Amino acid sequence: MDKNSNAYTFIFSIAMVFVVAIVLSFLATSLKPMQSKNVKQEKMQNILSTFVGDSIEVDGQMKELTRELASEKFDEYIKNQYALNNNGENVESANAFDIKLSNEIKKPIEEQVFPLYEAEYKGKSFYVIPLRGSGLWDAIWGYVALKDDLNTIEGVIFDHKGETAGLGAEITTDWFQERFKNEKIYNDKDKIVGVEVKKGYSGGNDKDDNKVNAISGATITGDGVTNMMEERLKRYKPFFQKLKNTKLAIR
């Protein structure tokens, strides 16, 4: 058959498209379970590491909190999972762990569901809140663990899709996330403002000013973190208020 004829060209391209489509879709479907397992385990690892840190004590030994270990221990440490609406009421129909924040933040506030994880570790309670916002190039997200007072931050985890390596991508590093430890999310007027990532911050180790030092060269990613913190955290205020009231009542 003439290789330069139209018929041959058509047949060749149709055959090629079929072969490629079959190979790729076979690969994608057969690898899908493993990929989603990785994603799920990573989510558990992120949630746990906000309050347990990088390693965890198993049978008297400190072990690195790997994805596998995190998925084993997840149910042990996470006592309650809430899916809250805008008024701080639990939505029965939704499962907190399965909520995709990337979908939620596109909806109007009244229709959104806000996940919250209540954890207990070494006799202390923590409240872990997932965050999501946008950085310079693409989405950024993370988790914040609050201490029992619902104000002080125990730890944070940030991640990103495509921030600049060496600049914005540094939000995933320990030294940056360390700065958020013990920061407060309420300002002195009892309003949730989160923590501002401030350029040229001079407050040193002041933990009550709702500000941390920014990464030089990563202004827009830093602003993204600031906005994400305030925007997501303030939605939990009604629930926090209720929680505080019940605690007072018990006392």
Add this chain to the structure above:
Amino acid sequence: MSEKKQYKKSKKEKKKDEMILFLSKSEEKKSFLSKENRKLLSDPLDDNNPITVQVLGICSALAITVQLKPAIVMTVAVIFVMAMGNVVVSLMRNLIPNRIRIIVQLVVVASLVIIVDQILKAFLYDVSKQLSIFIGLIITNCIIMGRLEAFALGNKPWRSFLDGVGNAAGYGVILIVVAFFRELFGSGKLLGYEVLGHKGLTLADSTGLYALGYENNGFFLLSPMALIVVGLVIWYQRSRNRKLIEEN
């Protein structure tokens, strides 16, 4: 000594040698790593380097050389895609219709990149997170299309394989050199380790060079610096390898 020995070779052996020579000539078969084939591997590393001599693949050299680790993983990924892509296209070289050959090459490269991406996501999740968008960027790497078009379409699979590995390695060497300097001067680290000491909030908190008042050069983190470093590498290479200097 050895000459004498060779001279003493029996007639039978000589005939055998001739037979092998004849066979290899008739089938154009050479040993797997003959001198010519070795040249396919070594040439792109220096004399015909895709980045510094042909000035291809500059786009990704800018994007992923801020840190050493992504540069190394990118090198490995490009070696895989380029070698496999060359082999696949070389195997199909007599079937591909001339008019749509670029599209066919693109489909081959894109499928290989998707395969790499999917496998990394399933088995090496951490590496795949580290690379994130860079894996997809392999598709746009002009060196790959360049080698498919210029070499694989006209050569046998094994030679194409060597050519792919050689060119990808030549690309990777420059990537790693540039990333080395950019990470060292830009963030004072290598592979994430603080080799120049730790930079604290104040001079008193700092150790190593930072305690003496050294500052990281933020310019190295920006893309223009990659071009300047590549330029310096080209300068160094030409001062060492006189063959590369054009006469005019």
